[in-house]
């Protein structure tokens with residue numbers, strides 16, 4: 001099976017042959033059609049997680065995918081060969097189970113069926129970023145009357161967070177460089193934009209003089225963001241920020257770990273199918289070019305990068 005993998009410590013991520021795995025009890029083998037790139041893939045490829053998570057080489061990269069059920073293990077009743085499915089790999093150990101591969105074996109109970117109107121690339125790109133955005137917005141319990149700053153709005157998680165926050169009724173202030181990035185977040189529903197390459201404080205106070213009621217932290221300095229909140233404001237962080245890092249005790253800080261469930265994936269995919277949620281795919285790479293997608297992830301880009309398999 002061809003896969004984008006890291007063969008050993010200090011090895012670069014490269015497309016290579018890895019062993020095919022048969023689905024175990026309760027698992028299905030998915031013939032992958034598309035997978036997306038997330039921060040964890042870039043971190044694994046760079047070796048940043050060697051001392052933090054167990055690695056069993058070869059480590060196949062990729063957390064979220066869409067494809068077709070190719071075979072089923074014992075005890076799988078809910079899915080059949082040929083079903084179109086999307087999923088997110090949630091294992092905390094890294095190894096053969098990765099999404100940027102011709103096939104992956106995963107528990108059937110973790111998968112969502114893809115609506116007919118949603119393309120495999122879209123379903124793969126929604127995955128981890130969409131679920132994380134969902135959980136960030138959920139943690140803030142946003143509603144009409146909230147003014148929420150999304151810091152990191154131009155990336156994968158941020159692009160979904162802008163849309164979900166706006167759909168919840170909040171007024172969205174998005175970070176973006178001037179030009180194409182600002183146009184991009186406006187099309188997703190941001191009412192105001194601030195440029196994170198210069199001081200945010202005067203820009204935000206021009207929009208919300210008393211401060212914003214909430215902030216979504218996907219990038220940037222948590223203390224600088226917390227300083228922009230009204231008293232009793234709420235900050236949700238995808239980067240594990242704590243109250244100590246925020247440097248204020250009159251605001252709440254919630255670290256959020258995106259937890260993928262079939263229910264959340266189904267709800268996001270339904271929103272894509274009905275046109276409520278846009279999936280901003282900036283570029284699609286062939287499997288043979290997947291290492292380049294990992295490299296490109298860390299440069300300035302908008303939205304999601306997707307690998308098309310084969």
Ligand SMILES: NC(=O)c1ccc[n+]([C@@H]2O[C@H](COP(=O)([O-])OP(=O)(O)OC[C@H]3O[C@@H](n4cnc5c(N)ncnc54)[C@H](OP(=O)(O)O)[C@@H]3O)[C@@H](O)[C@H]2O)c1
Nearest residue numbers: 039132152154155156157175196219220238256257258300
């Ligand atoms: N907790 C979780 O469960 C979870 C899940 C998924 C991802 N994450 C983490 O969340 C982060 C974002 O993921 P992603 O996939 O959205 O990454 P991404 O696509 O690279 O997006 C990050 C965005 O942040 C922008 N940015 C960089 N520095 C900034 C700053 N100081 N202020 C405002 N914006 C800034 C970048 O834009 P420029 O190009 O303009 O710099 C980029 O568009 C990553 O660190 C990832 O590891 C956490």
